[in-house]
Amino acid sequence: MNGADTAFVLISAALVMLMTPGLAFFYGGMVRVKSALNMLMMSFVSLGIVTVLWVLFGYSLAFGDDVGVGLLGDLGHIGFKGIGPETLTGGKEGIPVFAFALFQMMFAVITPALMSGALADRVKFSAWALFITLWVSVVYFPVAHWVWQADGWLFKLKVIDFAGGTAVHINAGIGALAAVLVVGKRIGFKKDPMRPHSLPLVVLGTGLLWFGWFGFNAGSALAANGTAANMAMNTQVATGAAMLGWLAYERIRHGAFTTLGAASGAVAGLVAITPSGAAVNAFGALLIGVVAGAVCSWAVSLKFRFGFDDSLDVVGVHLVGGVIGTLLVGLLATDGVGGATQLGRQAVGAFSVMAYSFAVSWLLAKLVDKTIGFRATEDDEVGGIDQAFHAETAYDLTGVGAVARSAAPAPQRPAGTPEQAGPDQAGTPQNKKVDV
Template sequence: MDTGDTAWVLASAALVLLMTPGLALFYGGMVRAKSVLNMMMMSFGALALISVLWVLYGYSMAFGNDVGGGLLGAPLEFFGLQGLLGTEGIEGGFAATHLVATIPSMAFVAFQAVFAIITVALISGAIADRARFGPWMLFAGVWATIVYFPVAHWVFAFDGAQSETGGWIANKLLAIDFAGGTAVHINAGAAGLALALVLGKRRGFGRDPMRPHNLPLVMIGAGLLWFGWFGFNAGSALSANGQAAEVFVTTLVATGAAALGWLLTEKIRDGHATSLGAASGVVAGLVAITPFCSSVTPLGAIVVGLVAGVLCALAVGLKYKLGYDDSLDVVGVHLIGGLWGTIAVGFFASAATTAGVDGLFYGGGLDQLWRQVVGALAVLVYSFVLTLAIGSLIQKTIGFRITEEEEVSGIDSVVHAETAYDFASLGGSGGATLVGQARPPSQDTARHTEGATRA
């Protein structure tokens, strides 16, 4: 066991854990005032539930010995984390008896747990304003079990690392996905699209302005996501080494380039560079560099980030043209950004990096490109089809969506019996009613301008 590596991975796990409250702020600021608590509760609910399921059987399904041709880890092999506990000796500290590379297995368990948590939480942005909390929690548990845990096995379980045999994408296909472009972002983006189709459009979608109610919250959330993402990406090196340092730099520069790309696109298209665009560009860049951070040079990372910012800024308008209501653009940012980052490995990967693989533009031919495409499409199809089935079943049995009357009243007051802002306590006779009322029509900001004014 290496104490420096262990310290880095535990610190990285804490950074990634902070990303889920950061996501709650990011999503919470983007919805209307009458929905902010429900939006944030879906992230915190995922944090609580997936923490428990991961310890019970999720880690085993993801990192237990393969029992299905690279498709699934043994669900009961590490049930309750049995077999992973134990230390020996007191002199010099407790040395773990079960290791993953140079870190205790329990440190790896903690690090991978927070990945599972935020992947589930990401989906919630696609169904903002209209999903009941109880059915959401049921969906989160079922989806994590049937979709995320197996896909994590496909992508992250390398032979001989956590267990003797691992997943098919990591060991047979040999696609490069350093920190989760497929398992996290394509997975969550495809699920968000499927769930948005199951629940249908919000009342007034494409007609009424649905502006973010608190842009400072959005920017704080984006800042926390950027901060935590260094644990997400650089922590995936599982060691305090040169690879972690390289990944830190490529994550930093790609994200900055993506924010600039999004702002430039807004300025040319709409005449204004907005704070919402800056925050969204940051997330787009983080998503795109996630699978790519160990295989691209800093200059390549700038190109990939810049393209991600432009591509995602344009992609968020697709929902108005195609008629699906992805409330907070999980599809436009996570699915499109994840697809771009994963497939771009096949073009921009450089053997000068720690990944040691050349893409098409560096003389590597098409070999890595086809592997990236197959891995990305496999996760997309698997997640979309199963999410559609899970969401439809919940909707037809216990009901997933709130009623139209409840949606108008405000999901916070109906589902949680709370409101985010108690204006009545500030004095005045009509203040308290402002939380649940629709805003007067006006020119929309950044992301929603295209839909509100052109749809």
């Protein structure tokens, strides 16, 4: 066993695990108060559901011996059958299979969680749990086999996807679009303001994602070597460049540099460099980042033009960013890899995953909708799905108001003056409902 490489992969797995709570904060801050807790839970529950499925059959379907056509692994490793603590990858000197399986488990965990942002504010929590159970089983595990297993058909085609541009981001982005088309628009879409309730949470989530992404990208080298170092450097370069590209576009287009734009631009850069970072130099990473930031900033507006309600811009950032990174590696790859032939391979990889994931994701969303119902009721959506599905709220706003009122001095009125109905001590007219 190579101890240094094993330690590197285990640390990288822990970093990728941290990305899912980071994603929860990123999405959670972008929604309204009444669904903030639900948004956190839609990401966080993936850690439980996908972990169990991965042990039962997910690892075997993704990385088991190919059934013969390059589409799926066999079931020879159900429950990690035949794998022990001393079983190594890479022959005589490698890392334990358990270290590799743990690392790849965290990829499987975060991929369906990425889709949750597209469906924010309006789906049943139980329906979401069922959907991601079906989705990772029928969509993610097979696609991971195509892309990363030596016998997978895209792997044999020599499609470059170092850390998940096709298997993770394109897969999740197009799957989210399919689910959105089944579920429909939020009540008040394009009419009511739906601003983020906590931009500080968004920035916190972005920071955790950026930090964890070094494990996501560099860890995919599966060794503490020069490839990992190159990938780590390119991750930082592309992310910084994408943030600036997004800010520049929105300053020209909308007249302001927004905090939400900076966070979204950084994530777009992280997405775009994921498939390509090990195959390009730092200048290529810089170019990929700038292009991804500007194009993704433009792409998020498409939902208003075409009328699909992608709540938190999963399609505009993850699908578009994944396609940009996957295709640009065909043009910018160094060491003689890039060129028209490689670009064609990259296009086959990107669009074949898009076609399969969209079709199957739409069918799965329809299945969930027709059986237990995917959409929350109108009353639950308007009143807040935090209370409806979790019997909790993200913030105890009632308690805060009570403390403020108890600390305020009682208003004085002249003796003999009758009490009048009117504004309460906080200045809000009585009996008027306030939407927070």
